[in-house]
Amino acid sequence: MSTERPFQAETSPAEPPTPPTRRTFIATTTVVGGAALAGGLVAVPPALAAEEAAAEAPPSSRVSLTVNGVRRTVTVDNRTSLLDLLRERLDLTGSKKGCNAGACGACTVLVDGQRVNSCLTLAVRLEGAEVTTIEGLAKGDRLHPLQQAFIDQDAFQCGFCTPGQIVSGVGCIEEGHTGSAEEIREWMSGNLCRCGCYVKIERAVEQAAGRK
């Protein structure tokens, strides 16, 4: 009979638990706390949540302006352009967003009778202003003379630039810059037409200005 003892695992006496260090305590409580928040176990006080939401919300303002003869009062993010207000809030999509950077004139509208690029105009600055868009030019079924002139002169192809061209042309005529074809071209030069309809656009402005 063997005198060898069967293999027995060496056991060491149980070690006393190591007290948590400051680092492990913070790591543990952060993980547990984060999990509780993620799981919705810890409710954020409503007042604090409202405060945080208010702090995150972009500053907004209330503005009243008249658009095509109709008084409109809206609350807008202070960064909202007139173009976005017209297209996205007031459902007036005639003014087009071409470059959104003041380079093409597709967004041209009249503000207090002056031509402006609505993509570069902040809506909050227009308290009390009178805005006229392409939708506001016709009188019922009767087209504005320049709208009719664009049809008569076939002054468009794709039509994307046309609302801006027509509103700008109205401004050009009212400003009195229609003394010659060259003068019209100069004062309409902020409105680009990728289809190259410039000759016919100039003729349409001439026609509406009463020179043809």
Ligand code: FES
């Ligand atoms: Fe405003 Fe081009 S969209 S100038």
Ligand code: FES
């Ligand atoms: Fe097409 Fe002017 S008609 S961009």
